[in-house]
Amino acid sequence: MKKKIKNFIFKIIKSDLKKKKYKIIRTRFPPEPNGYLHLGHAKSIFLNFHISKLFKGKCNLRFDDTNPEKEKKKYIKNIIKEIKWLGYKWNKKIKYASNYFKKIYNYALILIKKNLAYVDQLNKKEIKKYRGTLTTVGKNSPYRNQSIKKNLWLFKKMKKGYFKEGEVCLRAKINMHSSQIIMRDPVLYRIKFFKHHRTKNIWNIYPTYDFTHCISDSIEKITHSICTLEFLDNKILYNWILNNINIKFKSTQYEFSKLNLEYTILSKRKLKNLIKKKIVDGWDDPRMPTISGLKRRGYTPKSIKNFCKKIGVTKQNNLIKISFLEHCIRKDLNKKSFRYMAVLNPIKIIITNYPDNLIEKIKILNHPQNKKLGKRTIYFSKYIYIDRSDFKNNKIKNSRKLSIHKEIRLRHSYVIKAIKIKKNYLGKIKKIYCTYDKKTLNKNPKNRKVSGVIHWISKNNTKKAEFHLFSPIFNITNPESQKNYLKYVNKKSIIIKKGFIEKSLFKKKNIKNYQFEREGYFILDKKNTDNKKITVFNQTVSLK
Structure with a gap:
């Protein structure tokens, strides 16, 4: 075992x-x-796969496919692709809860x-009414004391499709007076x-998640069924089912705090709503917290993975700063990203004392600290572009921007x-x-101070680009805490700029x-095509 995960689940194992x-x-x-899958799932993926690797165990990938109304093959394909992209391998074949439908039916x-x-035979509204609340106990359904024989007969009729949806359901007979609402005949x-x-x-009836999950875990002999704290109340039902169905191996559930991230919602239902309301363009919109x-x-x-590792695993719910997620990607990209110059909001510069037809080649490093990434050629000419924000019409003291009668260095x-x-x-x-001062190529003038450095692109070395x-x-820190979360949608979550990028980038x-x-x-x-006149770049993260 190399690096140890020193959290409470690690200690239990x-x-x-x-x-x-x-x-x-x-x-x-x-x-x-x-x-x-979203970032919250990434935390669970990291925990389950990493623990199995550390302890030389096995981690299954199992789809809990018990609700055909909402499940789709495209989601399965995407989940498989994203787990592979993260670099994880599951134990043997992919498993499905639907593999166990016959066994689950027999346990029922x-x-x-x-x-x-x-x-x-109560309907949904009646079941909810009979169940009671946190302050009032539930009351028994009038159908609770039917004979075993009648219940078997009705359940088989359910299976054969004799009833309409919502007309009947199978409920556990536990305790309608329980302080735990989940135990009131779920x-x-x-x-x-x-x-x-x-x-x-084949099937007209489907087991609920709670009934399926614990049985699937036990069939697969899962030793540590790790889930988020929202399933803490479900644990008592998880154990009740396993203790009453005569199953040999009984899995054990352990809970950890779910991921909560600033300015972000991590709920598939709410993320679907963002798509439905056309606030985002789909599951893979770059603003979405999906993988x-x-x-x-x-x-x-x-x-x-580094983010998931560093935020740790506890039983304490807390709100992770989005700046920490950004720190993790900056740290990774800083070491391996090629440096290029791009002008997002261009303004044209004419170098009046530079020869009209001269194009000067300048060799520069692709990464200032990583010489292994090699060099490239940039071009200097009479016509260049700088970013509009790098020019101030009024001279401002100590400004690092270009202004009238003020000198500035062009990068490289x-x-x-x-x-x-x-x-x-x-x-x-x-x-x-x-x-321009022709004696200042990559060096400052001897007798005067240059206040700053700005980036630029020669007109002869540009390609049009769109920057997102x-x-x-x-626009609030914790949208998950708000019932009307859509009220706090940031209407400026995407800004599109049109400018130029170095041509050599595409080589x-x-x-x-x-x-x-x-x-x-x-x-x-990823949606760029050769047919597009303008190439689109997505900003991963700012420099700080």
């Missing part, structure tokens, strides 16, 4: 192995295929025969006339001085006329991440 409770540790990652029959389950089976992605139309969205934005597997090249501006009919600066700059989708096809000097880290958007 270490103790179990020391006591020889288990010969081999088995964990699982059990997503429901009803949406794309056992509960009925033990008089621990009954077919209820639903175990419901009718759903939907085609299942694997079992097709697909983060990937499209330029986040790397290493940065996501010469010192220039602004001498005149030209405006359009609206009064906006259209061009800046400058002079992102901010969090929400290296295998590069994915770039640092545009003084602008941030960017990645080519």
